[in-house]
Amino acid sequence: MTAWTSSALHTDRYELTMLDAALRDGTAGRRCVFELFGRRLPGGRRFGVVAGTGRLLMLLRDFRFGHDELRYLRDERVVDAETIDFLEGYRFSGDITGYREGELYFPGSPILTVEGTFAEAVVLETLALSVLNHDSAVATAAARMSVAAGERPLAEMGSRRAGEASAIAAARAAYIAGFSATSNLEAGRRWGIPTMGTAAHAWTLLHDTEEAAFRAQVETLGVDTTLLVDTYDIREGVETAVRVAGTGLGGVRIDSGDLPIVAAEVRELLDELGAIDTKITVTSDLDEYAIAALAASPVDSYGVGTSVVTGSGTPTAGMVYKLVARQDDDGAWIGVEKASADKASRGGRKAAFRTLDEGTATSELIVVSDGFEQIDTPDRHPGARALQVPLVVNGETDASYEGPEGVEAARRHHARVREELPVRALALSRSDPAIPTVYVDADAV
Amino acid sequence: MTAWTSSALHTDRYELTMLDAALRDGTAGRRCVFELFGRRLPGGRRFGVVAGTGRLLMLLRDFRFGHDELRYLRDERVVDAETIDFLEGYRFSGDITGYREGELYFPGSPILTVEGTFAEAVVLETLALSVLNHDSAVATAAARMSVAAGERPLAEMGSRRAGEASAIAAARAAYIAGFSATSNLEAGRRWGIPTMGTAAHAWTLLHDTEEAAFRAQVETLGVDTTLLVDTYDIREGVETAVRVAGTGLGGVRIDSGDLPIVAAEVRELLDELGAIDTKITVTSDLDEYAIAALAASPVDSYGVGTSVVTGSGTPTAGMVYKLVARQDDDGAWIGVEKASADKASRGGRKAAFRTLDEGTATSELIVVSDGFEQIDTPDRHPGARALQVPLVVNGETDASYEGPEGVEAARRHHARVREELPVRALALSRSDPAIPTVYVDADAV
Numbered sequence: 001m002t003a004w005t006s007s008a009l010h011t012d013r014y015e016l017t018m019l020d021a022a023l024r025d026g027t028a029g030r031r032c033v034f035e036l037f038g039r040r041l042p043g044g045r046r047f048g049v050v051a052g053t054g055r056l057l058m059l060l061r062d063f064r065f066g067h068d069e070l071r072y073l074r075d076e077r078v079v080d081a082e083t084i085d086f087l088e089g090y091r092f093s094g095d096i097t098g099y100r101e102g103e104l105y106f107p108g109s110p111i112l113t114v115e116g117t118f119a120e121a122v123v124l125e126t127l128a129l130s131v132l133n134h135d136s137a138v139a140t141a142a143a144r145m146s147v148a149a150g151e152r153p154l155a156e157m158g159s160r161r162a163g164e165a166s167a168i169a170a171a172r173a174a175y176i177a178g179f180s181a182t183s184n185l186e187a188g189r190r191w192g193i194p195t196m197g198t199a200a201h202a203w204t205l206l207h208d209t210e211e212a213a214f215r216a217q218v219e220t221l222g223v224d225t226t227l228l229v230d231t232y233d234i235r236e237g238v239e240t241a242v243r244v245a246g247t248g249l250g251g252v253r254i255d256s257g258d259l260p261i262v263a264a265e266v267r268e269l270l271d272e273l274g275a276i277d278t279k280i281t282v283t284s285d286l287d288e289y290a291i292a293a294l295a296a297s298p299v300d301s302y303g304v305g306t307s308v309v310t311g312s313g314t315p316t317a318g319m320v321y322k323l324v325a326r327q328d329d330d331g332a333w334i335g336v337e338k339a340s341a342d343k344a345s346r347g348g349r350k351a352a353f354r355t356l357d358e359g360t361a362t363s364e365l366i367v368v369s370d371g372f373e374q375i376d377t378p379d380r381h382p383g384a385r386a387l388q389v390p391l392v393v394n395g396e397t398d399a400s401y402e403g404p405e406g407v408e409a410a411r412r413h414h415a416r417v418r419e420e421l422p423v424r425a426l427a428l429s430r431s432d433p434a435i436p437t438v439y440v441d442a443d444a445v
Numbered sequence: 446m447t448a449w450t451s452s453a454l455h456t457d458r459y460e461l462t463m464l465d466a467a468l469r470d471g472t473a474g475r476r477c478v479f480e481l482f483g484r485r486l487p488g489g490r491r492f493g494v495v496a497g498t499g500r501l502l503m504l505l506r507d508f509r510f511g512h513d514e515l516r517y518l519r520d521e522r523v524v525d526a527e528t529i530d531f532l533e534g535y536r537f538s539g540d541i542t543g544y545r546e547g548e549l550y551f552p553g554s555p556i557l558t559v560e561g562t563f564a565e566a567v568v569l570e571t572l573a574l575s576v577l578n579h580d581s582a583v584a585t586a587a588a589r590m591s592v593a594a595g596e597r598p599l600a601e602m603g604s605r606r607a608g609e610a611s612a613i614a615a616a617r618a619a620y621i622a623g624f625s626a627t628s629n630l631e632a633g634r635r636w637g638i639p640t641m642g643t644a645a646h647a648w649t650l651l652h653d654t655e656e657a658a659f660r661a662q663v664e665t666l667g668v669d670t671t672l673l674v675d676t677y678d679i680r681e682g683v684e685t686a687v688r689v690a691g692t693g694l695g696g697v698r699i700d701s702g703d704l705p706i707v708a709a710e711v712r713e714l715l716d717e718l719g720a721i722d723t724k725i726t727v728t729s730d731l732d733e734y735a736i737a738a739l740a741a742s743p744v745d746s747y748g749v750g751t752s753v754v755t756g757s758g759t760p761t762a763g764m765v766y767k768l769v770a771r772q773d774d775d776g777a778w779i780g781v782e783k784a785s786a787d788k789a790s791r792g793g794r795k796a797a798f799r800t801l802d803e804g805t806a807t808s809e810l811i812v813v814s815d816g817f818e819q820i821d822t823p824d825r826h827p828g829a830r831a832l833q834v835p836l837v838v839n840g841e842t843d844a845s846y847e848g849p850e851g852v853e854a855a856r857r858h859h860a861r862v863r864e865e866l867p868v869r870a871l872a873l874s875r876s877d878p879a880i881p882t883v884y885v886d887a888d889a890v
Contacts, residue, residue, distance in 0.1 A: 162579060199459055
């Protein structure tokens with residue numbers, strides 16, 4: 001296949017037309033601060049989960065305009081010759097600070113802060129938003145499912161219900177937010193996520209009898225495998241499964257029916273047959289509400305498809321990328337904000353802290369400054385936790401956030417910070433954010 | 446970046462464990478027919494639009510297990526050595542027939558029919574579903590927006606609200622379903638889709654005054670450009686725009702506020718200022734309903750973001766990939782179907798026709814056969830249009846469906862077949878499918 005290995009055209013045209021005009025009128029070199037944040041938590045979520053940061057940093061390395069990209073821009077007359085020259089040498093040389101992957105976020109949280117010249121920072125808008133909006137929407141939904149599932153393991157198996165590349169990213173985001181495995185082999189290869197899966201209904205239908213299918217599966221995968229028992233009659237399926245595999249059968253999977261009722265019946269039947277250690281996994285159209293409704297049922301694990309990869313009703317986190325400060329011709333910093341009806345933004349650079357009371361989060365404290373002094377933990381909030389870390393310094397990426405290691409670190413970080421949430425954050429119903437976002441002026445802290 | 450150019454691990458693990466077991470028990474070579482279809486049209490859609498076919502055919506070419514893929518499968522012990530050998534030589538050598546890209550579909554429509562050995566067909570499930578579920582969900586939403594917009598052009602600009610690769614596929618699907626342009630440059634390069642875009646709010650905020658921003662934009666992009674007028678006060682923005690560009694200004698863009706009211710005010714002001722040919726484009730959180738509500742407003746074009754790339758409430762088409770027929774040991778074909786509660790399927794191979802009455806669709810006629818004779822247009826429906834075309838024959842793809850040419854052909858095909866829809870199909874409210882799906886036995890036609 002044609003390998004499009006540059007990420008540089010994952011870009012909306014207007015970013016390059018702005019660049020084109022800025023190179024001409026001399027504003028391209030003004031230093032700017034762009035901020036990536038969500039105005040609200042869509043879907044009545046009580047908290048958000050940041051995901052995608054490690055992927056973005058890797059894509060940023062490949063954000064280079066090569067011969068093919070430049071030819072396209074030239075042929076289509078997207079920009080003029082001077083801009084083509086600029087893009088040929090493009091390499092982001094600024095700074096990016098941001099929330100760690102796996103961190104919780106709330107309305108206004110400065111999830112990424114990108115500082116550089118206008119020219120180098122403006123072109124990252126679409127790529128940064130695409131990655132963080134998608135991955136954070138999935139991670140946020142996955143975290144709710146993880147809360148609902150409690151100690152029972154969750155497997156992500158929704159690849160078929162998401163674009164083929166987003167499916168891999170979704171598996172990664174779900175794992176960061178508490179899932180324990182994925183069905184997607186590419187996610188396993190690329191990100192080191194454990195993979196799972198045994199057989200589909202096609203396996204049973206391929207064979208002359210259900211028994212022949214189960215026998216062949218057990219012979220290859222061992223008695224510890226999970227047999228799918230609902231292709232025909234589920235009671236007969238369970239009986240056949242235990243007859244074939246013995247009472248040491250690893251598990252049965254149920255993919256249809258009224259799950260609380262069916263799971264109870266299957267458990268009873270397995271116990272009757274002596275298969276008391278055989279696990280039950282359920283996989284039929286689950287979301288966080290269905291998982292919560294199964295809390296009292298004899299279910300051992302869940303497989304979740306459509307709902308997790310589509311953000312369970314909220315397929316995008318709705319984050320935006322806005323210019324919040326820039327230098328003027330004299331090098332002085334100016335906070336800038338638009339005044340548009342219903343889409344107003346807040347100018348100035350932000351430093352973010354989570355204030356805690358005996359380990360429980362009480363607010364998202366955002367300190368706003370037009371100037372650019374280093375902002376330490378505010379004196380009046382001695383237990384507050386600083387939320388931003390350097391991700392890119394002078395164009396150099398911190399590699400510890402990339403690859404499978406970055407994924408594991410994000411998963412651990414998420415598990416740790418989720419413990420800080422107040423109990424009310426864990427309810428599934430639509431509500432306001434679990435903690436308020438509090439803005440204070442840098443001079444006032 | 447590490448270039449993952451094989452699509453072969455866009456696969457759920459269970460497909461390979463089934464393959465592993467099938468190679469061992471001798472069923473791997475049984476010829477099978479898998480069918481890709483939707484059980485229903487989710488979201489109360491009245492029709493669906495097939496998209497992704499051309500992309501899938503291109504990804505199928507790259508569905509090869511290379512050294513890296515095999516090493517991962519070996520290291521993770523996903524399959525045994527015999528299966529590794531089989532995968533090393535894997536190349537799909539069967540047949541795929543299906544609906545043309547851009548075609549309409551209804552519940553049960555056999556959108557793809559994949560025929561080959563169990564071994565070669567079972568492994569395509571996830572990739573085929575990922576591509577078609579995503580792209581068809583977007584195309585279906587886009588077609589509804591296109592209906593609502595009538596003759597006014599629609600631009601897709603939702604890349605930032607979709608995963609970075611899905612964004613490109615979404616731009617492509619929207620274009621097939623009637624959009625006229627995209628903001629996404631990679632979609633322009635890869636698929637030949639016209640791109641559009643001029644400036645964001647950041648452009649105005651970068652400058653000391655709105656006037657300076659507009660002046661620089663007009664100098665670079667010409668008076669025919671579109672100026673974004675709502676960063677501060679929208680009336681002042683319009684006045685400044687016309688003062689800077691003159692009455693020949695190409696357009697103004699409105700990205701906030703109560704659009705029917707604001708658009709009328711802006712039109713009135715532009716006319717007052719003499720800019721009677723200056724166009725108005727609106728871009729704020731539009732979906733098909735908001736577009737319909739603007740039908741009587743003086744709007745010249747629409748830019749649609751989040752709602753189109755996320756399928757406007759239906760981010761996946763919910764299609765499934767099911768074994769519907771297979772050969773037995775004697776080579777006889779057997780229709781197979783599962784009986785699972787609420788997820789029953791219908792066995793047998795399907796031939797599909799759209800019956801028409803004076804050019805208007807009246808039903809989706811699906812002829813079911815266990816045998817495998819060629820099924821011609823049913824005698825009792827002389828005006829019926831056959832819906833399936835050969836896409837892959839003996840492993841060879843029809844290249845006319847690929848690349849930018851395939852996209853243009855799909856867009857033309859969609860425009861043509863949409864004309865067949867009955868008027869009731871064009872309403873936006875939730876309802877049943879616009880035409881019924883009628884199954885008949887092959888012996889009865």
